[in-house]
Amino acid sequence: MVCFMVKMIKIDRLKLKHCTLVCFLIVGLFGFKTACYGQMGFGLRVGGNISRASGNAFGANRMGYQLGGDLIFGLNSKMDIQVEPSYNLTRIRVNDNTASLSGGLSKGTRSLKYLNTPVYLKVNFTRKFSILGGLDLNMLLNDDAYKLNDGTPAFNSRTRIGYALGIDLGALYFRYRQFKKNNKIVDNWDAHIDQYQLGFKVRLF
Numbered sequence: 326m327v328c329f330m331v332k333m334i335k336i337d338r339l340k341l342k343h344c345t346l347v348c349f350l351i352v353g354l355f356g357f358k359t360a361c362y363g364q365m366g367f368g369l370r371v372g373g374n375i376s377r378a379s380g381n382a383f384g385a386n387r388m389g390y391q392l393g394g395d396l397i398f399g400l401n402s403k404m405d406i407q408v409e410p411s412y413n414l415t416r417i418r419v420n421d422n423t424a425s426l427s428g429g430l431s432k433g434t435r436s437l438k439y440l441n442t443p444v445y446l447k448v449n450f451t452r453k454f455s456i457l458g459g460l461d462l463n464m465l466l467n468d469d470a471y472k473l474n475d476g477t478p479a480f481n482s483r484t485r486i487g488y489a490l491g492i493d494l495g496a497l498y499f500r501y502r503q504f505k506k507n508n509k510i511v512d513n514w515d516a517h518i519d520q521y522q523l524g525f526k527v528r529l530f
Contacts, residue, residue: 364397364405365396365397365398366395366399366530367394367395367396367397367529367530368394368528369393369394369527369529370391370393370394370395370411370526371391371526372391372392372498372523372525373389373390373522373524374391374520374521375387375388375521376389376415376416376417376519376520376521377519378507378508378516378517378519379517379518380510380512380513381420381422381512381513382419382422382430382508382510382511382512382516383418383516384419384420385418386418387416387417388416389413389416391411391412391414391441391522391524392412393409393412395407395409395526395528396410397528402449403448403449404446404448405446406445406447407444407447407457408442408444409442409443410440410442411440411441411443412439413439413441414437414438414439415436415437415438415439415518415520416436416437417434417435417518418434418435419433419434419435419510420432423511423512423513426511427473427475427511428473428474428475428477428509428511429473429510430471430473430474430479430510435470435471436467436470437507438467439463439464439466440463440466441461441464442461442462442463443459443460443461443500443502444459444460445457445458445459445489445491446458447493453493453494454492456491456492456493457489457490457491457500458488458491459488459489460487460488460489461486461487461488461504462484462486463484463485463486463487463504464482464483464484464485465481465482468480468481468482473510477509478509479508479509480507481508481509485504485505485506485507486504487503487504488502488503488504489502493526496525496527497525498524499521499522499523500521500522501522502518502519502520502522503517503519505517
C-alpha cells in the first residue's frame with residue numbers, strides 16, 4: 326500500500342507541474358486581457374487526428390482523436406490569444422527495426438494519451454476564417470504503458486514543447502502539430518511526431 330502511494334505521488338507531481346504551468350499561463354492571460362481589448366470567450370471542440378513518428382523505428386500513419394476546449398482572449402478586433410487544453414489520443418506505428426536491441430521496442434501500434442495545451446496567436450480575417458500559430462505544451466499521461474526491451478519506459482513523460490499551426494473555418498478546424506524527443510528508443514531519441522487534426526468546434530460565449 327505504501328509503495329503504491331509513493332508511486333502515485335511521483336506520477337501526480339509530474340502531472341501537477343504541467344497543470345501548474347498551464348494554470349499560471351491562463352491566469353496570466355486573464356490579467357493581461359484586462360489591459361487589452363477585454364473580450365473573452367469559451368468553446369468546445371472534438372475531432373480526429375492522423376499521426377506519424379519520424380526515425381527508423383517507426384512506420385505508417387495511424388488515427389486517433391482529441392477533445393477539449395477553447396479559451397479565447399481578445400487583443401483587438403482582428404487578433405486573439407487562444408488556448409486549447411485538450412485530451413489527445415495519439416497512435417503511432419512501431420516497426421521491427423529495433424525489436425532485437427536492448428534499447429529497442431517490439432513491433433506494433435502504440436496508443437499515447439497526452440494532455441496538450443497549445444497557445445496560439447489567432448488572426449481573424451473574417452468572422453469565419455482565421456489562421457493560428459504558436460507553441461504546444463504536451464505531457465504523456467500513460468508513460469508506464471510501454472517498456473523498452475531493457476525494461477525502461479519507452480516514451481518520455483516530461484512536458485514537451487512543440488509548435489502548432491491551424492486554420493479555423495466556421496465550425497471546422499484544422500491543426501498541424503509537431504514535437505520532438507518523445508521517446509527513448511535507441512537511435513530515435515530526438516525523433517518528432519507529426520500530427521494532423523480535423524474536427525468540429527462550437528463557441529459557447
